[in-house]
Amino acid sequence: MNTEQHEMYEYARRRIKQKKGLYFHFVLFFTGSIFIFALNKWMNIGEPTNWYIWVITTWFFLFILHFIKVFITDSFMNKNWEREQINRLMTMQEKKIEQLKNEVENKKIV
Numbered sequence: 001m002n003t004e005q006h007e008m009y010e011y012a013r014r015r016i017k018q019k020k021g022l023y024f025h026f027v028l029f030f031t032g033s034i035f036i037f038a039l040n041k042w043m044n045i046g047e048p049t050n051w052y053i054w055v056i057t058t059w060f061f062l063f064i065l066h067f068i069k070v071f072i073t074d075s076f077m078n079k080n081w082e083r084e085q086i087n088r089l090m091t092m093q094e095k096k097i098e099q100l101k102n103e104v105e106n107k108k109i110v
Contacts, residue, residue: 011079022070029063 001009033056040052 007079015074018070018074022066025063025066029059032059 036052036055040050
């Protein structure tokens with residue numbers, strides 16, 4: 001397996017691991033929410049307040065953040081994006097170095 005294929009394999013493996021973690025988080029959120037709701041309603045834990053709503057809402061917010069990270073942020077900020085950014089920054093640095101060299105040469109001539 002050459003380097004490019006290995007990078008593609010590692011990227012695919014990492015993405016599958018992220019998605020698997022997100023799906024597990026969803027199942028845990030769903031079953032946990034049902035359990036918390038049942039604790040509050042049937043066992044009267046935490047009555048008279050509806051504390052379970054705040055817990056489930058906070059957990060849902062954390063799940064949404066996890067979803068955004070996996071499907072939005074990591075999907076467009078992948079290896080290709082990283083390479084493009086590195087190449088862009090290297091090009092900018094090379095231009096700056098060339099500009100500085102030209103300034104030094106111009107000062108030597110004068």
